[in-house]
Amino acid sequence: MSLFMKRLQLLFVLFLLLGAVPSFAQKALAKSDTLVWYTSLEQAQKLSLAKHKPIFGFFTGSDWCGWCRKLQNDVFAKPEFIKWARQNVILLELDFPRRKQLSPELVQQNNNLQQAFKVTGYPTVWLFYLNKDEAAKKMTITALGSLGYPGGAVAGKEEVKFLGDANLILANNKVKKGA
Numbered sequence: 001m002s003l004f005m006k007r008l009q010l011l012f013v014l015f016l017l018l019g020a021v022p023s024f025a026q027k028a029l030a031k032s033d034t035l036v037w038y039t040s041l042e043q044a045q046k047l048s049l050a051k052h053k054p055i056f057g058f059f060t061g062s063d064w065c066g067w068c069r070k071l072q073n074d075v076f077a078k079p080e081f082i083k084w085a086r087q088n089v090i091l092l093e094l095d096f097p098r099r100k101q102l103s104p105e106l107v108q109q110n111n112n113l114q115q116a117f118k119v120t121g122y123p124t125v126w127l128f129y130l131n132k133d134e135a136a137k138k139m140t141i142t143a144l145g146s147l148g149y150p151g152g153a154v155a156g157k158e159e160v161k162f163l164g165d166a167n168l169i170l171a172n173n174k175v176k177k178g179a
Contacts, residue, residue: 035076035085037093041109044092045130054144054170056089059114059124063097068123071149074158081159088170089127096122116141124148127169145169 037058038044044055060068075081085091094110095102102110113119117126127144147169153161 033079033082035082035091037091039093039095039106041092041113041130044090045132047090048129051090053088053090054127054129054173055092056085057092057094057113057117057126057128059094059096059110059117059119059122059126061097061122062093062095063099065122067149071123071158071162075150075162078159080163084163084166088166117143117146121148127166144173 038047041055047053048055062068076085094113095106096110096114117124117128119126125147127146129142129144131140131142132138133140147162147165150158150161150165
């Protein structure tokens with residue numbers, strides 16, 4: 001291959017790389033509008049304690065539950081929910097997929113929480129605190145309340161009803177604590 005062809009190839013590769021930089025920057029900016037969903041209860045619990053925020057446990061069938069996807073699109077993807085979630089809760093996804101394989105530890109964790117909260121349908125959201133009792137070597141759950149898809153909401157404004165219900169749960173629990 002001639003020197004001219006090698007330089008031409010190098011220029012072409014550099015041109016492609018320089019053209020890709022803005023698209024990477026745009027993707028990084030777009031990610032700032034996304035939320036962090038934890039799958040580890042232990043991680044969520046540590047953050048919950050550190051930030052003094054309840055855990056927002058989202059019980060879902062990610063690869064088969066149409067109502068779960070609808071809740072994600074109609075509520076969780078909205079800017080109002082994203083802002084609210086960042087300020088108020090630690091997000092925990094508790095998935096029960098049919099086609100996707102989860103680790104045995106994650107399956108056990110999710111099943112234990114499903115049983116603890118007596119979840120029988122999806123989507124279900126529970127707001128709760130999880131406390132470790134080191135002396136007794138056990139965990140205690142302080143359940144604040146549960147939510148599902150916001151039935152009866154104005155079409156296109158499902159996040160308004162959902163957030164209103166979630167704020168009511170949080171407010172009722174502040175009153176009970178005497179805050």
